[in-house]
Amino acid sequence: MTKILILEDSKDSLNAVAAMAENVSKSVSAVPVNSLEEARAALHQAQQPFQAFLLDINLNPDDKDDISGMIFAREIRAKKEYVFTPIVMITSLANMELSAYRELHCYQYLIKPYNEADIEQLVGKLLFLSQQGETRERFVMVKKDGVNYKLFCKDIICIRAVTRGVCFVLAKEEMRVPYLSIKQLMEKLPKEQFLQVHRMCVVNCDYIECVDTVNGLINLKNGETAEVGVTYKNRLINRIKGKEY
Numbered sequence: 001m002t003k004i005l006i007l008e009d010s011k012d013s014l015n016a017v018a019a020m021a022e023n024v025s026k027s028v029s030a031v032p033v034n035s036l037e038e039a040r041a042a043l044h045q046a047q048q049p050f051q052a053f054l055l056d057i058n059l060n061p062d063d064k065d066d067i068s069g070m071i072f073a074r075e076i077r078a079k080k081e082y083v084f085t086p087i088v089m090i091t092s093l094a095n096m097e098l099s100a101y102r103e104l105h106c107y108q109y110l111i112k113p114y115n116e117a118d119i120e121q122l123v124g125k126l127l128f129l130s131q132q133g134e135t136r137e138r139f140v141m142v143k144k145d146g147v148n149y150k151l152f153c154k155d156i157i158c159i160r161a162v163t164r165g166v167c168f169v170l171a172k173e174e175m176r177v178p179y180l181s182i183k184q185l186m187e188k189l190p191k192e193q194f195l196q197v198h199r200m201c202v203v204n205c206d207y208i209e210c211v212d213t214v215n216g217l218i219n220l221k222n223g224e225t226a227e228v229g230v231t232y233k234n235r236l237i238n239r240i241k242g243k244e245y
Contacts, residue, residue, distance in 0.1 A: 002130040004052045004123070005031045007039045007069060008090065009059040017054065020119040025127055035059065036068045040075070049081050051130040054110070054122075056090040073104045080141050080188065083148060086126055090114075140188045142168075142177045151175070153193055157207045157222050159185060161200040169224060197236055198229040211240055 004021055008014040011034060018030035031050070033039045036059060043050075055073055060066040069089065076082045086107035108125075110118060138153040155171045165178040166185060186196055196202045197218060203226050209219045213236070216228040228236055 001029050002027055002051045002127050003029045003031060003046075003048065004054060004126065005033065005039065005042055005050045006054045007033050007036075007059070007072060008054075008056045009034065009061065017119060020116050021054075021123045024120055024123040027131075028123060028127060036072055039072050043076070050085065052086045052088070052107075052126040054088045054090060058091070070104065073106070077104055083141055086129055088122060088126075138190055138193075140185070142180060144175070144177050149175075153190060153204070154206070156194075156204050157220055158204060158224060158226055159202045169222070171222070195236065195239055197232050198227050199231075201226050205239065208240075211236065213237060 006017055014032045014034060018032040021030045022028050031042055033042050053076060055069040057069040058066045059068040073087050087104060089106050089109045091109060092112040139150045142149050142151060157169045160167045161182050165176055166180050168175045182202060193205055194202050195205055203218060207221045209221045211218050218226040218228060
């Protein structure tokens, strides 16, 4: 299911766009919201991530300088799960287009007045992107020197805590990322694939070659060795039950 949040101040326009979007496919679920407060609440309460956002830039027709939609777009982009999610800005202000593109990396903009064909074409593209995304490989986003990096989980062998940060041991290189902790990482990584085996180390279970529970050591397929902490030993044993390493 492709879930699209639609933010528009005019209730008539909001209901019309939501209906048009859902008419494109049974796989589309529109979540219409009428204000910045409603949008924030919908984002906070969502049990599953949204696959796209349609945001009206100006939510107050009486204030030509209102940019509530852009404020919400900034809040969306600040969340790690929405760094690359398509955002479409709805606007009648031509001068806002370039700003939205440059600052927020918007997927597209929709100029008022628009018609049903415009919505159908746009939602068709968003649906395609969403379906493509469902088959994409898992990844984790990290920031280093002000730049966001996408690290694919299949390439992460293990992660070790280092002074004031962590070090990713990847299939082809190592990457140090400052100001990131093991605890913060465990909130981002898929728990079925990664396991913390020491307060200073997380391993990718797909790279485990053998486990020495007596000596508390894990041999990884790249030749690395990871130490198993006493408090993590039982968790490791429970994980490897039914598997052979």
